[in-house]
Amino acid sequence: MERTQVGELEELVLLAVGSLLDEAYAVSILKVIKEHTNRNIDVTAIHSVLRRLEKKGLVSSQMGGATSKRGGRRKKFFSLSQTGRKVLDEIMLVRSTLYNKLPKITFILPRI
């Protein structure tokens, strides 16, 4: 049923964009992922993923205002599009459905 294939890193970035609300740009996404997964991802990889996601229509972007930091360069902020949100929901649904079928021996998962 899934029309849009989303890879593991893409999913992670998509989640980060969603969770960062208005503050999602490459560096902040990088930091969130590092914070939560302790994975060191190259910034260029994040850019690459963001471009891919934008092309698939899962995120949308707009340029922010100029700051004195970053050599005066503006940031490009990303936000989750409706399709993006839908794709995330679908992924999560599949995951939780399957996960719930695991024998509940050790502990009970809290609901999302």
Place this chain on the structure above:
Amino acid sequence: MMESPPRWADRFLTWFCHPDLLEDLQGDLYELFEDKVESGQPRQARLLFIWWVLRSLRYDVIKKTSLKNTGTMTRNNLKIAARVLWRDKFNTFLNVGGLAIGLTCFLLMGFYFKQEMSFDQMHSKKDQIYRVWVKEDYGNDKVFFNSTTPLIFERILEENFPEVEKAITFVNNSYLVGEIPNRINEQVSIISPDLFEVFDFQINQGNQLSPLPDQNSIILSESYALKYFGKEEPIGQTLSIQIGDEERKFAVSAVFGDLPRSSSLQFDMAISSSNNENLYSERALNAWFNVFVETYVLLKDQTQIESVEAKVQEVVMTHLKDQVEYGQYQMGFQPLTDIHLNPEIPVGIAPVGNPQYVYILGLIGLFVLITAGVNYATLSIGQSLKRQKEVGVRKVMGAMKKSLVGQYLMESWLITLVALIISLVIAYSILPVFNTLTQADVDLNFEPWHLILYLGLVIVIGFLSGLYPALILSGLKITNILSGQKAPRRAFYIRKGMVVFQFIITVFLITSTLIMSKQLNYLNSKDLGYQYDATVSVPLYPDPSSQRLTEFINSAMENGKILREQLKKYPEVSDIGMGSHVFGNQGWGQLSFTDDAQIFRTFRMLVVDPYYFETFNIKVKEGRAFEAESTLDQRESIIINQAAADYFGLQDPIGKKLPSQEFGMHNIIGVTEDFNFSSLHNPVEPLVITQNVVPIYDGISDHGYGDSPIPKLVFKYTGNQLTKVEELLQNEWEQIFPGEEMNFSFVEDNIRTQYENEQRMNKLVSFATILSIIVAGLGLLGMTVLMINSRVREIGIRKVMGASEFSIFGLLTKSFAPQLLLGILLSIPITYWLMRDWLNNFAFRINISIDIFMLGGIISILVALVVISAHVLRAAKANPVESIQRS
């Protein structure tokens, strides 16, 4: 100050990154960079920044439009360039032809230059290998400087110097090889068995680690394995070698690849130096003053030769403190790669080239190439006048100067590329002819990296020769062009200057060729003081069991007498004589002694029989020659040359003696003219001629032989067919010395080969001269055509007004005359300076006189006239009505 990211990386990012993505990406990289710097790791930050930039280089980030644009523009330029060149076929032919010939000359000279310069570069440890020299300096010019050393050096070096990884010896001896009756005199090298651990020569068959395991092993080159055993498996076969009076069997233990031409060490057959105990006397093995082998050392990694040199005196003195004073006996080290072209160190066994000749030839190759480049530049500036309108229109349409320069450079690159391809084809295909013609022996191996070199050549030459025309053309002002004004004066003068430069080089080459030919002619025709036409020299066969040099000489002389009696019966053989040395061979026996006034003296010695003087018709100017039947002459008479009389300070030398009491019983009976017994590179040295060596040997302290002192039989051959000599000699030789190899040569040929190097150089320079004349001729032709085309109407009007064809011819020719004359004039000092240098190689030389420059000038003018006359004549004869109407 705030740290900033590496500028080049940042610029690179800006260059390749798509502008839509740039701002955000660059901002992010800056931000991360700043974070890293703030956390106190500026160095790491910079490295990371570079890493990110490189990592950003992804397909979807690259600025496609700009690259695509450059590509399209290049393709467009290329297409237009090709069309322009195709349209103007005559000029293109001149341009490509001139460059191709210049490049051919450059390539061939370059190959030769490279071969000479890259001697001994094939060894991986080449920088750690040195050849040992030895110099004894006792003051008062008593100096013995040799690149061959005593045998003992190998052991001394290995035992006393921890820096020395290995020391090896190398020497060539000549032995009879093979089975009777098919024995051949061969050079057999005696080498240290570990030679192959020092030099990277390829072992093709046999044991790689110890190719020469023992005394009875022999190794052969591929071509010698083929020569002796054909298709049979060579390993394990046996070869007989006559060493002294013993015939020994050697088993082939390994076969090595033929040694490359650019190796100083050359051998085809080698046995181990573990045989030395059998080959040399106990005394020779331990001698310090008897030099005959080349010794090479391999230093350990990370050690410097200076640390060895510093200890040499100390070691020498521990062995020789009773015989020499400190510093008198020196041992030195010459880098392996320095051997081939260093004339400062005496020649050992490895042959040495003349670096001066190599540099001159390399320079000439470069000169001819520059001529061709200049040729192209002048021609294309000339042709550019035609293209002014094109430039004007392009500029009006908005072309920028940069893109115009690009367009014209593209044309010159295209031309250079085509010219290079043509010249490579020519160079590779005429190489065999070039080699036989010049005996330059150039060996060509194509390697892929050469492609890059050739491409670089195209870029550089195309750029240099195309830049100036491109700048001139693109710098034209639109208003000037469209209103029909001429090109600026400055360009005009520069063009004339370039033409003059081209003439200078061409005239220089022509005159140099003339001077060299004249000198070589002089060398070959100078009266040497003896006659050598149709004279044959046959090395005699000495008794192989002889121990001492005198025994060798005497036994060969005895054998020579037998051969002489047999040859006497042939009417076409006359004037048979014998001598230890024959003209045409360098290195006659050199002896030295300290005279009664304690002056160290050196002279050459020739041992002869009484008939030698007649064979060569040597004139005795005072006293008399040897008398055939006189036993007194056989025992104690000597003859000296005028140089010896002067050197020893003997006035009225007849009846006097050499200036030392040490000599045995001897008496000077005659003085000869100073005939040139060695090549004309050298002045005539003092010479002592004797029949009996004993009294002379008694008085000398040192001796050395560059030429084998084993006597040769010499005779005049008056038969019609020179080829019959061999047959005749072979017949008699077979009967007297069955199974031994007979060699013979014509003295004339040997004398000529003394000037082989110079002959080769002359041929190479002539070759370059012809090519450069063609290049200059093509250039001149192009310029003539251009000039005539621009003056067609003027010529027509002049003819209508009554000018004669002759005066028009004169008018047109005159426009080149000042440049040509200036070229001739300016070439004189350059030629004089370089050629005087070259002539200094000879003790006997011609003078550079004014007539040779005049001849060179006349030849240049004639060539120029021939080239331009056809077109000029046609223009002068053209029907004025047509030429006026046409334009």
